[in-house]
Structure formats: structure tokens, C-alpha cells
Amino acid sequence: MRRRLSYEGLALAAPVTVPYQRYSTHGAHWFIGRAMHALLAQSGLSRQQIDGLTVSSFTLGSDTAVGVAQHLGLSPRWLDHIPTGGASGVMALRRAARAVQAGDAEIVACVAGDTNQPDTFAHTLNHFADFARDASFPYGAGGPNAVFSLITTHYMRRYGATREDFGRIAVAQRNNAMHNPNALLRQPLDMQQYLEARPIAEAIHLLDCVMPCAGAEAFLVMRAEQARDLGLPHVLLRGAIERHNAYADDPVMERGGWRMDRDDLYAQADVQAGDIDLIQTYDDYPVIVMMQFEDLGFCEKGEGPDFVRRHGLDFAGSFPNNTSGGQLSCGQAGAAGGFIGVTETIRQLTGQAGSRTVAQARLGMVCGFGMVTYDRCLCTGAAILEKAA
Amino acid sequence: MNTRPETKLPPYPTQIDLPPHARGRTALGMTAAAARGEFMLQQCSDCGAVQYPPRQACHRCLGADLPWQRQPQGAVLASQTVLHHSNARYFRHRLPWHVGLARLDCGPTVMLHLPAELPEAARLRVHMRLDRAGSAILIGLPEEEATEMKDSALIQELGCDPRGRTILVTDAQSLAGRAIVTALTQAGAARIWAGCPVIVDPLRKNAVAQAVQLDPRDVGSLRAAAAAIGEELDMVINTTTLQAPARVATLVDRNDASTEMDINYFGLLRLAEVFSPLLRQRSAAQPQHMPAWVNLLSIGALASLPGQASYCASQAAAHCFSQGLRADLSGAGVRVMNLFPGPLEDDSPAQSPGIRVAPAVLARALLQGLRSGLEDVYPGELAQDWLSRWRADPKVFEREVNRPPG
Numbered sequence: 005m006r007r008r009l010s011y012e013g014l015a016l017a018a019p020v021t022v023p024y025q026r027y028s029t030h031g032a033h034w035f036i037g038r039a040m041h042a043l044l045a046q047s048g049l050s051r052q053q054i055d056g057l058t059v060s061s062f063t064l065g066s067d068t069a070v071g072v073a074q075h076l077g078l079s080p081r082w083l084d085h086i087p088t089g090g091a092s093g094v095m096a097l098r099r100a101a102r103a104v105q106a107g108d109a110e111i112v113a114c115v116a117g118d119t120n121q122p123d124t125f126a127h128t129l130n131h132f133a134d135f136a137r138d139a140s141f142p143y144g145a146g147g148p149n150a151v152f153s154l155i156t157t158h159y160m161r162r163y164g165a166t167r168e169d170f171g172r173i174a175v176a177q178r179n180n181a182m183h184n185p186n187a188l189l190r191q192p193l194d195m196q197q198y199l200e201a202r203p204i205a206e207a208i209h210l211l212d213c214v215m216p217c218a219g220a221e222a223f224l225v226m227r228a229e230q231a232r233d234l235g236l237p238h239v240l241l242r243g244a245i246e247r248h249n250a251y252a253d254d255p256v257m258e259r260g261g262w263r264m265d266r267d268d269l270y271a272q273a274d275v276q277a278g279d280i281d282l283i284q285t286y287d288d289y290p291v292i293v294m295m296q297f298e299d300l301g302f303c304e305k306g307e308g309p310d311f312v313r314r315h316g317l318d319f320a321g322s323f324p325n326n327t328s329g330g331q332l333s334c335g336q337a338g339a340a341g342g343f344i345g346v347t348e349t350i351r352q353l354t355g356q357a358g359s360r361t362v363a364q365a366r367l368g369m370v371c372g373f374g375m376v377t378y379d380r381c382l383c384t385g386a387a388i389l390e391k392a393a
Numbered sequence: 394m395n396t397r398p399e400t401k402l403p404p405y406p407t408q409i410d411l412p413p414h415a416r417g418r419t420a421l422g423m424t425a426a427a428a429r430g431e432f433m434l435q436q437c438s439d440c441g442a443v444q445y446p447p448r449q450a451c452h453r454c455l456g457a458d459l460p461w462q463r464q465p466q467g468a469v470l471a472s473q474t475v476l477h478h479s480n481a482r483y484f485r486h487r488l489p490w491h492v493g494l495a496r497l498d499c500g501p502t503v504m505l506h507l508p509a510e511l512p513e514a515a516r517l518r519v520h521m522r523l524d525r526a527g528s529a530i531l532i533g534l535p536e537e538e539a540t541e542m543k544d545s546a547l548i549q550e551l552g553c554d555p556r557g558r559t560i561l562v563t564d565a566q567s568l569a570g571r572a573i574v575t576a577l578t579q580a581g582a583a584r585i586w587a588g589c590p591v592i593v594d595p596l597r598k599n600a601v602a603q604a605v606q607l608d609p610r611d612v613g614s615l616r617a618a619a620a621a622i623g624e625e626l627d628m629v630i631n632t633t634t635l636q637a638p639a640r641v642a643t644l645v646d647r648n649d650a651s652t653e654m655d656i657n658y659f660g661l662l663r664l665a666e667v668f669s670p671l672l673r674q675r676s677a678a679q680p681q682h683m684p685a686w687v688n689l690l691s692i693g694a695l696a697s698l699p700g701q702a703s704y705c706a707s708q709a710a711a712h713c714f715s716q717g718l719r720a721d722l723s724g725a726g727v728r729v730m731n732l733f734p735g736p737l738e739d740d741s742p743a744q745s746p747g748i749r750v751a752p753a754v755l756a757r758a759l760l761q762g763l764r765s766g767l768e769d770v771y772p773g774e775l776a777q778d779w780l781s782r783w784r785a786d787p788k789v790f791e792r793e794v795n796r797p798p799g
């Protein structure tokens with residue numbers, strides 16, 4: 005395969021989080037509008053200077069990115085609608101970076117936002133995908149909880165993971181969230197409480213599940229030179245991959261597409277797994293966090309349980325993971341759940357992470373994972389970001 | 394004098410929670426197979442790959458021709474779980490709920506309902522059934538079907554076993570009606586209301602059956618019968634059917650045609666008007682049992698048979714109406730099943746020669762169809778043969794059975 009063009013000279017800046025709410029009467033457009041407002045306020049840019057836009061959301065109704073542009077009074081010359089939920093953050097930054105690199109846009113705003121009303125989640129599940137409607141939702145209507153329970157149960161049997169192993173991930177993330185004012189779940193959590201949470205679907209208990217909420221996340225992609233000229237704290241994009249519908253023949257999902265492309269990722273960034281200082285895994289369920297540790301090469305397949313036993317996973321630990329608290333503690337604001345790792349990594353590497361800052365971090369990894377359309381999750385992505393010199 | 398008993402509104406709710414019923418057009422092929430009691434999946438005409446979930450392009454070779462074909466039902470359980478939470482109220486009432494993933498011997502991985510926790514990597518036989526909303530679902534049962542699995546609530550609710558149920562047989566005096574009453578009695582029905590236009594013989598030696606006067610031509614008599622039966626009615630088996638003697642010389646006899654239409658079509662309409670609300674209410678009052686409405690139609694509902702044009706027209710009319718009745722009652726969780734036998738053995742002196750369906754065969758097919766939750770049943774070899782010819786090409790079937798004289 006031909007070596008891919010590098011992302012040299014491309015930067016991410018202006019990490020924005022529109023505060024999460026459990027439920028909101030506002031629509032997705034409101035949250036996306038607040039995110040855009042915050043991007044401009046934080047960067048000092050005018051609306052006209054934003055000439056590229058990506059939009060990710062599940063609750064826009066029949067609206068798409070161009071409807072959002074009209075709604076917000078934007079007139080971009082480059083536009084993308086990225087409806088891939090948990091993978092949308094990594095996918096957005098890849099697309100935006102290439103657009104900027106090619107000169108199709110100067111400054112791209114990548115925005116994800118969703119509202120949440122008491123019936124939103126069930127509605128989204130009901131209308132998620134043809135395969136889900138025909139072949140998974142009728143089987144108990146458990147939504148992703150049911151699918152990931154089947155995946156978790158299988159993984160536990162095959163590789164000997166225990167609930168305590170998953171609990172280590174959830175408890176460490178809660179410790180991180182206690183340093184994040186935007187996290188919806190900030191009360192202390194110990195292993196006992198984790199283990200005693202009520203069962204949702206066999207292996208999965210309440211504290212393995214993300215809490216759906218309303219909110220938005222956003223960031224800007226531009227040339228590093230431009231970020232410097234604008235005086236914007238920024239990070240550099242060193243490498244990024246994505247893969248969809250990988251390993252379709254595995255009867256039950258036990259590895260993700262990251263494994264197919266990880267060598268390419270590290271080669272592009274010219275670093276190794278051991279060089280990564282902090283990681284934002286996609287944490288819709290702890291078993292997937294463990295799978296990312298394996299599939300991205302931090303340990304071998306099946307060594308995930310041992311890996312989490314050997315490492316401290318909070319921001320002060322030996323392997324800082326989901327330093328904002330992740331979705332498990334912050335909440336899952338729809339498609340913004342695919343962006344939360346990007347904004348957190350930018351904050352960590354630009355000195356904006358406050359008391360949860362990982363000391364002396366230079367390289368951060370962000371992972372994306374999205375779209376359970378039937379029996380597994382289809383989209384995977386990962387990016388390596390570096391602190392600007 | 395026309396006395397109409399007061400219609401009493403039942404004290405219980407008439408709404409019922411149903412499983413998610415939405416399916417795409419392609420996936421309805423599975424519902425069609427399940428309605429007939431078959432196990433079919435799409436298979437690519439170009440490369441032979443079996444497809445699941447239902448799709449419009451082959452996942453292996455992108456072929457576009459994906460006909461539904463019978464498939465082997467064997468599978469291996471790949472993973473299983475127990476749901477303690479559901480986003481649908483139907484399942485919330487039934488928690489904990491077992492589901493699993495299984496790898497079919499014919500290729501695809503399917504999500505399916507399980508009756509209970511099963512051994513790891515268990516060999517399964519996968520069944521395609523209609524759920525309470527009338528949409529197709531897959532169920533995995535252990536390959537050696539243990540009796541307790543068949544008795545599980547999951548399997549029970551997908552069928553309409555007559556055991557313990559209260560059933561109305563609208564015409565219990567015909568040969569078919571009598572055989573059906575006997576079969577239902579033997580199957581453990583709690584109570585059978587045996588409809589008779591005039592009560593002549595009060596069903597001696599049957600402690601379960603009780604005669605009720607019922608004339609499908611008279612809506613007043615139906616209302617009176619409904620009042621006598623009360624709210625606890627689980628099944629209506631419409632055995633009321635009339636066929637004038639076959640006619641070779643003339644195509645049209647308007648008197649015969651009106652009588653056939655009045656009994657076979659309008660009779661069903663009147664029965665539906667009076668009794669379908671009772672099944673609706675029963676479904677909501679006892680959600681764990683699926684009520685059923687059964688129509689004894691004829692294979693002649695599909696195409697006109699020689700010398701029986703007006704009779705077949707009345708059967709076609711009843712068939713068409715039954716589809717509307719099914720759509721209406723599916724929202725209430727009530728199964729509508731049609732029996733399409735070939736010519737029945739009956740008491741009529743004018744019976745023409747030829748292959749006839751024995752009453753016991755008909756009754757057996759009825760019971761099996763009820764227990765399997767089917768929608769369309771074609772009892773007897775003749776009906777099966779005609780069905781396959783009709784499915785192959787309705788026009789060819791029309792011409793091959795209706796040969797010109799001479």
C-alpha cells in the first residue's frame with residue numbers, strides 16, 4: 005500500500021464543551037448554535053472566517069449540515085455531514101485536516117451536538133438503522149445494552165475478564181470526573197458501589213452504561229502556522245486512521261478495526277504505542293475500552309484484564325485513560341460522545357485541563373467507535389495528537 | 394321481535410403492549426415464511442451466500458437477486474444474555490428476557506430469542522415464528538427439544554394452544570364443525586361454545602361443549618349469543634360455510650350466489666362485528682395468552698374452480714375481508730388464521746366425486762396451526778398441491794384447473 009500523505013503542519017484548537025444537561029427542552033440546533041458561539045468567542049474569529057463546517061448529530065430530524073449552516077447564518081465553502089456518532093470526532097478531524105491541507109478550506113469548525121428528551125433515546129433506537137429495526141430491536145428492545153452484553157459476556161468467557169476488571173476502568177474515570185466541572189456524575193464511586201449496581205443485561209450493570217444527555221462538543225482545524233498567528237493554543241495532528249465493518253465474519257465481536265490499521269497509525273505519527281502519554285478511549289462500555297488497549301497495541305489480545313490490573317488508569321496513574329471522566333461519568337450527549345475525547349486531549353496538551361492535567365504529557369491518543377446497526381459496532385478510528393512546541 | 398341485549402363495556406383496558414412490529418419491505422419476506430410455518434432466508438442466486446439481516450444486495454458478491462429459500466435450521470449458540478431492562482413496554486412486563494447470538498450452519502450470525510439460559514456453545518434448532526404483533530422473529534431451542542422448553546412462556550405466547558381456553562365454534566353441526574369440537578375437547582379446551590342455527594341435539598357426552606343458538610345471517614342472534622358467552626372468550630373458530638351444488642350447465646344462479654355470499658362473506662362480517670371486540674378485550678385482559686380468530690375458507694379463495702365460480706367469489710371476498718380483520722386485530726395482539734382446504738367431506742347428498750379432506754385431517758391441521766401461531770394453513774394434499782401450483786404462477790393455475798368443456 006502506498007504510504008499516506010502526512011498531516012504535518014495541521015493543528016486542532018479551541019476545544020468547546022456546551023455544558024451537558026440530563027434532559028433539555030432545546031433542540032439539537034440550539035446546542036450546535038451554542039457550540040459555534042463558543043468557538044467564535046474562544047478563538048476571536050468572525051463567522052465569515054469559518055469557511056468549513058462538519059456537523060454530527062442524531063437529533064436534527066430531517067435536517068442535515070447545510071440546514072444547520074443556514075440556521076446559524078454560516079456560508080462555508082466546504083461542508084460535511086458526519087452521522088457516525090461515536091466515530092464522528094476522529095472522522096471529522098481527518099476530513100477537515102485534508103480539506104485544510106488541500107486548501108479547500110482555511111478554518112473548519114467541527115461540531116457535534118444533540119438534545120435529549122425523556123423519549124429521545126428510545127426513538128433513536130427505534131429508527132437507528134434498517135438492520136436494527138429488522139433484526140435486533142425486536143429481540144427484547146435492549147438497544148446497545150443488549151448487544152454489548154452479548155459482546156461482554158463472550159469476552160469474559162473467552163479471556164477471563166471479571167466485573168472487577170471493568171470496575172477498575174469505571175472507578176478510575178469517576179476519579180477523573182471529580183476534577184471536571186462539566187461531568188454530570190461527580191459523586192465518588194468505589195468498587196463496592198460499582199459491583200452492587202443493578203443489572204441491566206447480565207454482564208452489564210448500570211455503571212457500565214453511559215447516561216444519555218444533551219450537550220455539544222466542538223473544535224477548530226486549521227494550519228498550525230495560522231493557529232500561531234491567531235495566538236490560539238493548539239495541538240498538532242500526527243496521525244489518524246479509520247476503518248469500517250472490519251472482521252465482519254467474527255461470530256461475536258471481539259476485536260475492532262483499530263487492529264487492522266494500528267501499524268499505519270504509528271508509522272504515520274512516527275511513534276510507538278509506548279510513547280503515548282494519555283489516551284481517550286471510546287467508553288460506551290468498559291469492555292470496549294479493554295479491547296482498544298489490545299487492538300491499539302498497548303497489550304496483546306486477551307491481556308486487557310491483566311493490563312487494567314497492572315496500571316493506574318486515572319489522570320495521575322501509569323496509564324491515564326479518559327481524563328475528563330469520559331462518557332461513563334460525563335454523560336453521552338449523542339454524537340458529541342464521539343468528540344469528547346478530542347476536546348479533552350486538546351485541553352490536556354494545551355494546559356487547559358485544570359486539576360486533572362496529566363503531568364508532562366506530550367502525546368495523546370483519541371479513539372472513536374460508533375454505530376451499532378445490528379450485532380456489533382461498525383466504525384472505528386484513532387488519532388495521535390501532539391503538544392505544540 | 395328484535396331484542397338486543399345491552400352491550401356491557403368490560404372493566405379492563407383494551408390497549409395492549411406489543412413487541413416492536415416495524416419491519417422493512419424486504420424483511421417482510423421472513424414474516425411471509427413464518428406465517429406459513431416455513432424457515433426461509435434470502436440466498437444469492439449468483440454465489441449462493443445466505444443473507445441476514447434481510448438485505449437488497451449480496452454481502453459477498455453484490456448480486457441483486459436474493460430470493461427467499463428454505464434453509465437448514467441448525468446453529469451454534471455464540472453468546473447469550475439476560476435483559477433486565479428494555480426500551481419497549483412489551484418486554485418490560487416480561488423481564489428478565491433471554492436473547493442470544495447464534496451462528497447458523499448456513500452462514501449468517503442471527504440474534505434470537507432464547508427460552509432460558511442454555512449451555513455454552515449449545516447446538517440449536519432455530520425457529521421462525523410470528524410474534525404477538527404478527528411480525529417474524531427467530532427463536533433458538535436446544536436441538537433435542539426438551540419438553541420444558543416448549544412449555545416456556547416464550548413459546549406458549551407465540552401460539553394459541555386451546556388447552557384451558559374458551560372457544561366459540563360458530564357452526565358445530567357440520568361434519569367439520571363436529572370434528573373440530575371433538576379435537577378441541579381432546580386438546581383440553583376449558584369450554585366450547587358450540588354454535589347451532591337451531592339447537593336440535595345438545596351435544597350429549599361432551600362435558601366441555603355447550604350449545605349456543607347462533608345464526609350468522611342474523612346479527613341479533615349473534616348479539617344474543619355474545620351476551621350468553623360473556624367476556625371470557627379466547628377464540629372464535631368460524632366454521633360457517635355454505636356451498637351450493639356445483640353447476641356445469643349454467644354459470645350463474647343468482648339465488649345460490651346470494652346465499653353463498655350471505656353466509657360465507659356477510660356471515661363473516663357479522664361475526665367480526667359482534668365477536669372481534671370480545672377478543673380484543675380478552676387480549677388486553679390476559680396479555681400472556683394470545684386470542685385467535687380462525688376462518689374455515691377454501692383453496693377456492695385463491696382462484697376460481699370449475700363449476701364453483703360464485704362459491705369461490707364468496708370465498709375470495711371472505712379471504713380479502715379476513716386480511717382487513719387481521720390488520721385490525723394485529724394491533725390488539727390477536728392472531729387471525731385462515732384454513733384453505735380443498736373440497737371437504739360433508740353430509741351433502743349432492744357431493745361430487747374427487748379427493749376430499751377428511752374432517753379429522755382438517756381438525757388436526759387447525760390444532761397444529763394454532764399451536765404454531767400460523768396465519769395461513771392449507772390442510773390436505775390437494776390444497777398443498779394447488780397452493781404450490783398457484784404460487785408458481787396464478788395465471789397458469791387458473792388455466793390448468795378451468796379447462797374449457799370438451
